[in-house]
Amino acid sequence: MAKEKTVGSNSLLSEMMQASRYKPTQGKIARQATLFAIWVLISIAAYQAYERLRIMNEALQFKLHWIIPGAMVVIGFWCVYRLINWPTFADFLIAVEAEMNKVTWPSKDELWRSVIVVITLIFVLAVLLFAFDWAWSTLFQAIRLIPPPEPK
Secondary structure (H helix, E strand, O other): OOOOOOOOOOOHHHHHOOOOOOOOOOOHHHHHHHHHHHHHHHHHHHHHHHHHHHHHOOOOOOOHHHHHHHHHHHHHHHHHHHHOOOHHHHHHHHHHHHHHHHOOOOOHHHHHHHHHHHHHHHHHHHHHHHHHHHHHHHHHHHOOOOOOOOOO
């Protein structure tokens, strides 16, 4: 029995030229979270480009420091919007959301107990590592394997 393909023959390049949405009612949370996270990254990159171009472009009268970051934002936002509607990537995000819905999340009390256990364990391990370090360095200094610390 042949497995049915959910992905059409559309390549990513041809997908960028469309305006339709792929399975718009499925995987909404994962798709929106991915979309907004990448949009934030694009916005930060555009702001960084704006700041650098503004410094470099102070002597020129041309508004290059507005044009390039603006184009980065517009093109980047469109590419990400189309990427989350690309059938291959959209099916992945739909599957991610379906798996996240199967997860059994801990209660608030169980979460706090786990946090306390982890922090306590980290503190105990830090104390133990300090004690071992002190003991070994004292032993090695006593047998003159390493020189004692110089007084200040």
